[in-house]
Amino acid sequence: MTGVPASAAGGPSAAKGGPAAVSGAPSGAAPSAPSDAVSGTAAAVHAGAVPAVEVVSAAASEDGVDSGTKPARGKKIAAAAVNQASVWNIANLLTMLRLVLVPGFVALMLADGGYDPAWRSFAWAAFAVAMITDLFDGHLARTYNLVTDFGKIADPIADKAIMGAALICLSGLGDLPWWVTIVILGRELGITLLRFLVIRYGVIPASRGGKLKTLSQGIAVGMYILALTGWLATARFWVMAVAVVLTVVTGLDYVRQAIVLRRQGIAERQAALEETEA
Template sequence: MTSTDAGRAGSTVWNLPNILTMLRIALVPFFVWFLLADASSHGPWRWAAVAAFAVAIYTDKLDGDIARSRGLVTNFGKIADPIADKLLTGSALVLLSVLGELPWWVTVVILVREWGITALRFLVIRYGVIPASRGGKLKTAVQTVAIFLYIVPLASFAPWLGVVAFWVMMAAVAVTVWTGVEYVVQALRLRAAGRRS
Protein backbone atom coordinates (compact mmCIF):
# COMPACT_ATOMS: atom_id res chain seq x y z
CA MET A 1 0.00 0.00 0.00
CA THR A 2 1.39 3.42 -0.96
CA SER A 3 1.29 6.42 1.36
CA THR A 4 -1.48 7.88 -0.82
CA ASP A 5 -3.52 4.69 -0.47
CA ALA A 6 -2.93 4.71 3.28
CA GLY A 7 -4.11 8.29 3.43
CA ARG A 8 -7.29 7.38 1.53
CA ALA A 9 -7.87 4.38 3.83
CA GLY A 10 -7.42 6.58 6.86
CA SER A 11 -10.02 9.05 5.62
CA THR A 12 -12.89 6.58 5.24
CA VAL A 13 -15.32 5.74 8.02
CA TRP A 14 -15.61 2.11 6.89
CA ASN A 15 -12.24 0.81 8.01
CA LEU A 16 -11.49 -2.01 10.46
CA PRO A 17 -10.83 0.13 13.58
CA ASN A 18 -14.10 2.04 13.09
CA ILE A 19 -16.04 -1.19 12.51
CA LEU A 20 -14.60 -2.55 15.78
CA THR A 21 -15.69 0.65 17.51
CA MET A 22 -19.24 0.20 16.15
CA LEU A 23 -19.14 -3.44 17.27
CA ARG A 24 -18.31 -2.24 20.78
CA ILE A 25 -21.37 0.03 20.70
CA ALA A 26 -23.51 -2.89 19.48
CA LEU A 27 -22.31 -5.04 22.42
CA VAL A 28 -23.62 -2.56 25.01
CA PRO A 29 -27.30 -3.69 24.91
CA PHE A 30 -26.24 -7.33 25.30
CA PHE A 31 -24.01 -6.42 28.25
CA VAL A 32 -26.91 -4.52 29.86
CA TRP A 33 -29.32 -7.43 29.38
CA PHE A 34 -26.84 -9.97 30.75
CA LEU A 35 -26.10 -7.83 33.81
CA LEU A 36 -29.82 -7.46 34.61
CA ALA A 37 -30.82 -11.04 33.74
CA ASP A 38 -29.85 -12.54 37.11
CA ALA A 39 -31.50 -11.61 40.39
CA SER A 40 -28.21 -12.37 42.13
CA SER A 41 -24.73 -11.00 41.54
CA HIS A 42 -23.21 -14.46 41.00
CA GLY A 43 -25.57 -16.19 38.57
CA PRO A 44 -24.62 -17.57 35.14
CA TRP A 45 -25.82 -14.49 33.24
CA ARG A 46 -23.46 -12.40 35.36
CA TRP A 47 -20.59 -14.35 33.80
CA ALA A 48 -22.06 -13.61 30.36
CA ALA A 49 -21.98 -9.91 31.28
CA VAL A 50 -18.33 -10.28 32.31
CA ALA A 51 -17.55 -11.94 28.95
CA ALA A 52 -19.38 -9.23 26.96
CA PHE A 53 -17.56 -6.51 28.90
CA ALA A 54 -14.19 -8.20 28.35
CA VAL A 55 -14.78 -8.58 24.60
CA ALA A 56 -15.90 -4.96 24.30
CA ILE A 57 -12.83 -3.73 26.18
CA TYR A 58 -10.56 -5.89 24.02
CA THR A 59 -12.02 -4.32 20.86
CA ASP A 60 -11.15 -0.93 22.36
CA LYS A 61 -7.47 -1.89 22.60
CA LEU A 62 -7.52 -3.68 19.25
CA ASP A 63 -9.07 -0.84 17.23
CA GLY A 64 -6.57 1.65 18.65
CA ASP A 65 -3.59 -0.59 17.88
CA ILE A 66 -4.78 -1.24 14.31
CA ALA A 67 -5.61 2.41 13.65
CA ARG A 68 -2.16 3.59 14.74
CA SER A 69 -0.13 0.80 13.11
CA ARG A 70 -1.91 0.97 9.73
CA GLY A 71 -2.43 4.72 9.53
CA LEU A 72 -6.21 4.39 9.82
CA VAL A 73 -6.79 7.11 12.40
CA THR A 74 -9.87 9.15 11.39
CA ASN A 75 -11.78 12.05 12.87
CA PHE A 76 -14.79 9.72 13.10
CA GLY A 77 -12.71 7.30 15.16
CA LYS A 78 -11.44 10.06 17.44
CA ILE A 79 -15.03 11.00 18.25
CA ALA A 80 -16.77 7.59 18.10
CA ASP A 81 -14.15 5.70 20.13
CA PRO A 82 -14.56 7.71 23.36
CA ILE A 83 -18.36 7.71 22.89
CA ALA A 84 -18.31 3.90 22.65
CA ASP A 85 -16.21 3.76 25.81
CA LYS A 86 -18.62 6.04 27.64
CA LEU A 87 -21.66 4.04 26.57
CA LEU A 88 -20.06 0.85 27.90
CA THR A 89 -18.64 2.20 31.14
CA GLY A 90 -21.63 4.49 31.72
CA SER A 91 -24.14 1.66 31.38
CA ALA A 92 -22.03 -0.51 33.71
CA LEU A 93 -21.83 2.21 36.36
CA VAL A 94 -25.56 3.03 36.22
CA LEU A 95 -26.56 -0.63 36.41
CA LEU A 96 -24.19 -1.34 39.28
CA SER A 97 -25.79 1.57 41.16
CA VAL A 98 -29.31 0.37 40.26
CA LEU A 99 -28.37 -3.07 41.60
CA GLY A 100 -27.14 -1.46 44.82
CA GLU A 101 -23.54 -2.56 44.32
CA LEU A 102 -22.00 0.87 43.73
CA PRO A 103 -22.79 4.19 45.47
CA TRP A 104 -24.76 6.56 43.23
CA TRP A 105 -22.43 9.47 43.95
CA VAL A 106 -19.58 7.59 42.22
CA THR A 107 -21.70 7.05 39.12
CA VAL A 108 -22.89 10.67 39.07
CA VAL A 109 -19.38 12.15 39.43
CA ILE A 110 -17.93 9.97 36.68
CA LEU A 111 -20.84 10.42 34.25
CA VAL A 112 -21.02 14.19 34.70
CA ARG A 113 -17.32 14.40 33.89
CA GLU A 114 -17.51 11.95 30.97
CA TRP A 115 -20.51 13.42 29.16
CA GLY A 116 -19.48 16.97 30.07
CA ILE A 117 -16.11 16.50 28.36
CA THR A 118 -17.79 14.83 25.37
CA ALA A 119 -20.11 17.84 25.02
CA LEU A 120 -17.12 20.15 25.37
CA ARG A 121 -15.33 18.30 22.55
CA PHE A 122 -18.30 18.92 20.27
CA LEU A 123 -18.47 22.59 21.27
CA VAL A 124 -14.86 23.22 20.22
CA ILE A 125 -14.77 20.83 17.24
CA ARG A 126 -14.81 23.75 14.78
CA TYR A 127 -11.41 24.75 16.18
CA GLY A 128 -10.02 21.19 16.10
CA VAL A 129 -10.37 17.71 17.59
CA ILE A 130 -9.14 17.09 21.12
CA PRO A 131 -7.50 13.64 20.99
CA ALA A 132 -7.34 11.29 23.97
CA SER A 133 -4.45 12.24 26.22
CA ARG A 134 -2.20 9.90 28.21
CA GLY A 135 -4.14 10.89 31.30
CA GLY A 136 -7.39 10.07 29.50
CA LYS A 137 -6.05 6.64 28.58
CA LEU A 138 -4.98 6.07 32.19
CA LYS A 139 -8.45 7.12 33.33
CA THR A 140 -10.08 4.64 30.95
CA ALA A 141 -7.75 1.86 32.11
CA VAL A 142 -8.40 2.46 35.83
CA GLN A 143 -12.16 2.76 35.28
CA THR A 144 -12.14 -0.46 33.28
CA VAL A 145 -10.28 -2.39 35.97
CA ALA A 146 -12.56 -1.00 38.69
CA ILE A 147 -15.75 -1.88 36.80
CA PHE A 148 -14.41 -5.32 35.94
CA LEU A 149 -13.67 -6.01 39.63
CA TYR A 150 -17.23 -4.95 40.48
CA ILE A 151 -18.96 -7.09 37.86
CA VAL A 152 -16.88 -10.27 38.31
CA PRO A 153 -19.00 -12.45 40.64
CA LEU A 154 -16.23 -13.49 43.00
CA ALA A 155 -16.79 -11.13 45.96
CA SER A 156 -19.09 -13.61 47.69
CA PHE A 157 -16.26 -16.17 47.62
CA ALA A 158 -13.43 -13.71 48.37
CA PRO A 159 -14.77 -10.71 50.36
CA TRP A 160 -11.41 -8.94 50.17
CA LEU A 161 -12.01 -8.46 46.43
CA GLY A 162 -14.85 -6.10 47.31
CA VAL A 163 -12.42 -3.94 49.30
CA VAL A 164 -9.92 -3.96 46.43
CA ALA A 165 -12.68 -3.06 43.96
CA PHE A 166 -13.79 -0.13 46.14
CA TRP A 167 -10.31 1.42 46.38
CA VAL A 168 -9.60 0.91 42.69
CA MET A 169 -12.91 2.69 42.00
CA MET A 170 -11.87 5.57 44.29
CA ALA A 171 -8.65 5.85 42.27
CA ALA A 172 -10.76 5.89 39.10
CA VAL A 173 -12.88 8.76 40.47
CA ALA A 174 -9.75 10.76 41.34
CA VAL A 175 -8.14 10.25 37.91
CA THR A 176 -11.46 10.97 36.18
CA VAL A 177 -11.82 14.35 37.89
CA TRP A 178 -8.16 15.27 37.38
CA THR A 179 -8.20 14.47 33.65
CA GLY A 180 -11.51 16.30 33.28
CA VAL A 181 -9.84 19.50 34.46
CA GLU A 182 -7.00 18.86 31.99
CA TYR A 183 -9.44 18.54 29.07
CA VAL A 184 -11.19 21.78 30.03
CA VAL A 185 -7.83 23.59 29.94
CA GLN A 186 -7.04 22.00 26.54
CA ALA A 187 -10.42 23.05 25.15
CA LEU A 188 -9.96 26.63 26.32
CA ARG A 189 -6.50 26.80 24.71
CA LEU A 190 -7.80 25.28 21.47
CA ARG A 191 -10.68 27.77 21.35
CA ALA A 192 -8.37 30.71 22.04
CA ALA A 193 -5.91 29.58 19.34
CA GLY A 194 -8.76 29.08 16.85
CA ARG A 195 -10.15 32.55 17.47
CA ARG A 196 -6.72 34.13 17.01
CA SER A 197 -6.25 32.40 13.66
Protein backbone atom coordinates in the same frame (compact mmCIF):
# COMPACT_ATOMS: atom_id res chain seq x y z
CA MET B 1 26.64 15.91 -49.73
CA THR B 2 29.69 16.60 -47.64
CA GLY B 3 29.15 18.97 -44.74
CA VAL B 4 25.64 17.65 -44.04
CA PRO B 5 25.20 16.10 -40.53
CA ALA B 6 24.56 12.41 -40.37
CA SER B 7 21.22 12.92 -38.59
CA ALA B 8 19.97 15.10 -41.43
CA ALA B 9 21.18 12.74 -44.11
CA GLY B 10 19.51 9.77 -42.45
CA GLY B 11 22.79 7.86 -42.28
CA PRO B 12 23.42 4.62 -40.47
CA SER B 13 24.08 6.27 -37.14
CA ALA B 14 20.74 8.02 -37.11
CA ALA B 15 18.80 5.07 -38.49
CA LYS B 16 20.16 2.51 -36.06
CA GLY B 17 20.29 4.68 -32.99
CA GLY B 18 24.08 4.95 -33.06
CA PRO B 19 26.23 7.34 -31.11
CA ALA B 20 25.14 10.34 -33.10
CA ALA B 21 21.49 9.77 -32.22
CA VAL B 22 22.12 8.85 -28.61
CA SER B 23 24.37 11.76 -27.83
CA GLY B 24 21.74 14.20 -28.97
CA ALA B 25 23.77 15.60 -31.89
CA PRO B 26 22.28 18.74 -33.46
CA SER B 27 19.98 18.27 -36.41
CA GLY B 28 18.17 20.48 -38.81
CA ALA B 29 14.91 20.44 -36.80
CA ALA B 30 14.60 20.96 -33.03
CA PRO B 31 13.68 17.67 -31.34
CA SER B 32 10.57 17.41 -29.20
CA ALA B 33 10.73 17.32 -25.39
CA PRO B 34 10.08 13.56 -25.13
CA SER B 35 12.88 12.87 -27.60
CA ASP B 36 15.28 14.99 -25.55
CA ALA B 37 14.32 13.12 -22.37
CA VAL B 38 14.79 9.72 -24.00
CA SER B 39 18.07 10.77 -25.60
CA GLY B 40 19.40 12.18 -22.32
CA THR B 41 18.41 9.06 -20.39
CA ALA B 42 19.91 6.77 -23.00
CA ALA B 43 23.11 8.79 -23.01
CA ALA B 44 23.33 8.56 -19.21
CA VAL B 45 22.91 4.80 -19.35
CA HIS B 46 25.40 4.51 -22.21
CA ALA B 47 27.97 6.52 -20.26
CA GLY B 48 27.46 4.39 -17.15
CA ALA B 49 26.34 7.34 -14.98
CA VAL B 50 22.91 5.83 -14.22
CA PRO B 51 22.39 2.07 -13.77
CA ALA B 52 20.03 0.62 -16.31
CA VAL B 53 18.00 -1.09 -13.57
CA GLU B 54 17.21 2.24 -11.88
CA VAL B 55 16.16 3.80 -15.18
CA VAL B 56 13.78 0.93 -15.91
CA SER B 57 12.41 1.05 -12.36
CA ALA B 58 11.78 4.81 -12.51
CA ALA B 59 10.09 4.55 -15.90
CA ALA B 60 7.87 1.73 -14.70
CA SER B 61 6.92 3.66 -11.55
CA GLU B 62 5.98 6.75 -13.56
CA ASP B 63 3.80 4.62 -15.81
CA GLY B 64 2.06 3.10 -12.79
CA VAL B 65 3.51 -0.35 -13.45
CA ASP B 66 5.24 -2.49 -10.87
CA SER B 67 8.93 -2.39 -11.61
CA GLY B 68 9.47 -5.87 -10.23
CA THR B 69 11.24 -4.71 -7.08
CA LYS B 70 9.46 -5.63 -3.86
CA PRO B 71 8.44 -2.64 -1.68
CA ALA B 72 8.92 -2.66 2.05
CA ARG B 73 6.38 -4.69 4.00
CA GLY B 74 5.10 -1.64 5.84
CA LYS B 75 4.50 0.21 2.58
CA LYS B 76 2.57 -2.73 1.17
CA ILE B 77 0.34 -2.89 4.25
CA ALA B 78 -0.20 0.90 4.23
CA ALA B 79 -1.07 0.87 0.52
CA ALA B 80 -3.54 -1.98 1.02
CA ALA B 81 -5.10 -0.15 3.98
CA VAL B 82 -5.58 3.02 1.93
CA ASN B 83 -7.35 1.02 -0.77
CA GLN B 84 -9.61 -0.64 1.81
CA ALA B 85 -10.44 2.50 3.81
CA SER B 86 -14.20 2.06 3.66
CA VAL B 87 -16.86 1.74 6.31
CA TRP B 88 -16.40 -2.04 6.34
CA ASN B 89 -12.82 -2.09 7.58
CA ILE B 90 -11.44 -3.96 10.60
CA ALA B 91 -11.39 -0.88 12.86
CA ASN B 92 -15.05 -0.06 12.22
CA LEU B 93 -16.05 -3.72 12.57
CA LEU B 94 -14.54 -3.74 16.05
CA THR B 95 -16.47 -0.58 16.88
CA MET B 96 -19.68 -2.18 15.61
CA LEU B 97 -18.95 -5.22 17.75
CA ARG B 98 -18.77 -3.00 20.83
CA LEU B 99 -22.11 -1.42 19.97
CA VAL B 100 -23.70 -4.86 19.57
CA LEU B 101 -22.21 -5.99 22.88
CA VAL B 102 -23.96 -3.21 24.82
CA PRO B 103 -27.50 -4.70 24.81
CA GLY B 104 -26.03 -8.18 25.22
CA PHE B 105 -24.07 -7.01 28.25
CA VAL B 106 -27.15 -5.44 29.83
CA ALA B 107 -29.16 -8.64 29.29
CA LEU B 108 -26.45 -10.76 30.89
CA MET B 109 -25.98 -8.30 33.74
CA LEU B 110 -29.67 -8.27 34.68
CA ALA B 111 -30.34 -11.95 34.05
CA ASP B 112 -31.90 -13.84 36.97
CA GLY B 113 -32.31 -10.67 39.01
CA GLY B 114 -28.76 -9.46 38.42
CA TYR B 115 -27.15 -11.31 41.32
CA ASP B 116 -26.35 -14.70 39.84
CA PRO B 117 -22.54 -15.18 39.87
CA ALA B 118 -22.57 -17.21 36.65
CA TRP B 119 -24.49 -14.59 34.65
CA ARG B 120 -22.31 -11.86 36.14
CA SER B 121 -19.25 -13.76 34.90
CA PHE B 122 -20.69 -13.83 31.38
CA ALA B 123 -21.45 -10.13 31.63
CA TRP B 124 -17.86 -9.50 32.71
CA ALA B 125 -16.62 -11.42 29.67
CA ALA B 126 -18.73 -9.23 27.35
CA PHE B 127 -17.48 -6.08 29.10
CA ALA B 128 -13.86 -7.27 28.85
CA VAL B 129 -14.19 -7.93 25.11
CA ALA B 130 -15.65 -4.46 24.61
CA MET B 131 -12.81 -2.80 26.54
CA ILE B 132 -10.15 -4.80 24.67
CA THR B 133 -11.57 -3.90 21.26
CA ASP B 134 -11.57 -0.27 22.39
CA LEU B 135 -7.78 -0.50 22.71
CA PHE B 136 -7.31 -1.88 19.20
CA ASP B 137 -9.79 -0.18 16.87
CA GLY B 138 -8.36 3.32 17.25
CA HIS B 139 -4.79 2.07 16.92
CA LEU B 140 -5.62 0.13 13.75
CA ALA B 141 -7.46 3.08 12.24
CA ARG B 142 -4.55 5.47 12.78
CA THR B 143 -1.78 3.02 11.87
CA TYR B 144 -3.27 1.77 8.62
CA ASN B 145 -5.13 4.93 7.59
CA LEU B 146 -8.57 3.42 8.18
CA VAL B 147 -10.07 6.57 9.72
CA THR B 148 -13.61 7.17 8.45
CA ASP B 149 -16.41 9.56 9.32
CA PHE B 150 -18.40 6.64 10.69
CA GLY B 151 -15.55 5.66 12.98
CA LYS B 152 -15.10 9.21 14.26
CA ILE B 153 -18.74 9.28 15.36
CA ALA B 154 -19.35 5.66 16.36
CA ASP B 155 -16.14 5.03 18.33
CA PRO B 156 -16.75 7.55 21.15
CA ILE B 157 -20.42 6.55 21.25
CA ALA B 158 -19.47 2.88 21.70
CA ASP B 159 -16.99 3.79 24.43
CA LYS B 160 -19.48 5.82 26.41
CA ALA B 161 -22.30 3.33 25.81
CA ILE B 162 -20.59 0.27 27.27
CA MET B 163 -19.18 2.17 30.26
CA GLY B 164 -22.45 3.97 30.89
CA ALA B 165 -24.45 0.75 30.67
CA ALA B 166 -22.15 -0.95 33.19
CA LEU B 167 -22.25 1.94 35.66
CA ILE B 168 -26.03 2.35 35.46
CA CYS B 169 -26.60 -1.39 35.91
CA LEU B 170 -24.27 -1.50 38.91
CA SER B 171 -25.93 1.49 40.54
CA GLY B 172 -29.39 0.16 39.73
CA LEU B 173 -28.51 -3.13 41.45
CA GLY B 174 -27.18 -1.28 44.48
CA ASP B 175 -23.55 -2.40 44.00
CA LEU B 176 -22.21 1.08 43.26
CA PRO B 177 -23.29 4.44 44.71
CA TRP B 178 -25.19 6.61 42.24
CA TRP B 179 -22.91 9.58 42.86
CA VAL B 180 -19.98 7.62 41.42
CA THR B 181 -21.96 6.93 38.25
CA ILE B 182 -23.03 10.56 38.01
CA VAL B 183 -19.46 11.85 38.45
CA ILE B 184 -17.97 9.53 35.83
CA LEU B 185 -20.71 9.88 33.23
CA GLY B 186 -21.03 13.62 33.84
CA ARG B 187 -17.32 14.06 33.28
CA GLU B 188 -17.34 11.99 30.07
CA LEU B 189 -20.31 13.79 28.56
CA GLY B 190 -19.02 17.19 29.66
CA ILE B 191 -15.56 16.70 28.14
CA THR B 192 -17.08 15.41 24.90
CA LEU B 193 -19.26 18.51 24.68
CA LEU B 194 -16.25 20.70 25.53
CA ARG B 195 -14.23 19.19 22.68
CA PHE B 196 -16.98 20.10 20.24
CA LEU B 197 -17.17 23.65 21.57
CA VAL B 198 -13.45 24.35 21.04
CA ILE B 199 -13.00 22.31 17.86
CA ARG B 200 -12.89 25.55 15.85
CA TYR B 201 -9.72 26.53 17.69
CA GLY B 202 -8.04 23.13 17.66
CA VAL B 203 -8.16 19.60 19.04
CA ILE B 204 -7.52 18.74 22.67
CA PRO B 205 -5.11 15.79 22.57
CA ALA B 206 -5.57 12.75 24.76
CA SER B 207 -3.20 12.89 27.71
CA ARG B 208 -1.48 10.10 29.60
CA GLY B 209 -3.68 10.89 32.54
CA GLY B 210 -6.75 10.39 30.39
CA LYS B 211 -5.52 6.99 29.21
CA LEU B 212 -4.71 5.99 32.78
CA LYS B 213 -8.20 7.12 33.80
CA THR B 214 -9.77 4.92 31.14
CA LEU B 215 -7.69 1.93 32.24
CA SER B 216 -8.52 2.41 35.92
CA GLN B 217 -12.22 2.80 35.17
CA GLY B 218 -12.24 -0.38 33.11
CA ILE B 219 -10.49 -2.39 35.83
CA ALA B 220 -12.66 -0.99 38.62
CA VAL B 221 -15.96 -1.50 36.80
CA GLY B 222 -14.87 -4.98 35.76
CA MET B 223 -14.15 -5.87 39.38
CA TYR B 224 -17.58 -4.59 40.43
CA ILE B 225 -19.29 -6.63 37.72
CA LEU B 226 -17.83 -9.83 39.12
CA ALA B 227 -19.36 -11.21 42.30
CA LEU B 228 -16.24 -10.75 44.42
CA THR B 229 -15.97 -11.35 48.14
CA GLY B 230 -13.34 -10.96 50.85
CA TRP B 231 -10.25 -8.89 50.24
CA LEU B 232 -11.01 -8.61 46.50
CA ALA B 233 -14.25 -6.81 47.33
CA THR B 234 -12.25 -4.39 49.47
CA ALA B 235 -9.60 -3.95 46.79
CA ARG B 236 -12.15 -3.02 44.13
CA PHE B 237 -13.36 -0.17 46.37
CA TRP B 238 -9.89 1.39 46.35
CA VAL B 239 -9.43 0.82 42.62
CA MET B 240 -12.71 2.62 42.01
CA ALA B 241 -11.60 5.42 44.33
CA VAL B 242 -8.44 5.88 42.22
CA ALA B 243 -10.57 5.86 39.06
CA VAL B 244 -12.88 8.57 40.44
CA VAL B 245 -9.94 10.77 41.47
CA LEU B 246 -8.33 10.41 38.03
CA THR B 247 -11.70 11.13 36.43
CA VAL B 248 -12.03 14.44 38.27
CA VAL B 249 -8.38 15.51 37.92
CA THR B 250 -8.13 14.77 34.22
CA GLY B 251 -11.50 16.43 33.65
CA LEU B 252 -10.25 19.65 35.23
CA ASP B 253 -7.07 19.43 33.16
CA TYR B 254 -9.12 19.16 29.96
CA VAL B 255 -11.07 22.24 30.98
CA ARG B 256 -7.79 24.10 31.48
CA GLN B 257 -6.53 22.99 28.07
CA ALA B 258 -9.78 24.07 26.45
CA ILE B 259 -9.53 27.56 27.99
CA VAL B 260 -5.91 27.95 26.87
CA LEU B 261 -6.72 26.65 23.38
CA ARG B 262 -9.61 29.06 23.02
CA ARG B 263 -7.53 32.04 24.13
CA GLN B 264 -4.74 31.14 21.71
CA GLY B 265 -7.20 30.71 18.88
CA ILE B 266 -8.83 34.08 19.55
CA ALA B 267 -5.41 35.78 19.76
CA GLU B 268 -4.29 34.22 16.47
CA ARG B 269 -7.46 35.32 14.72
CA GLN B 270 -7.11 38.87 15.97
CA ALA B 271 -3.47 38.97 14.86
CA ALA B 272 -4.40 37.67 11.41
CA LEU B 273 -7.21 40.24 11.17
CA GLU B 274 -4.85 43.09 12.10
CA GLU B 275 -2.34 41.97 9.47
CA THR B 276 -5.07 41.87 6.85
CA GLU B 277 -6.31 45.35 7.73
CA ALA B 278 -2.75 46.70 7.72
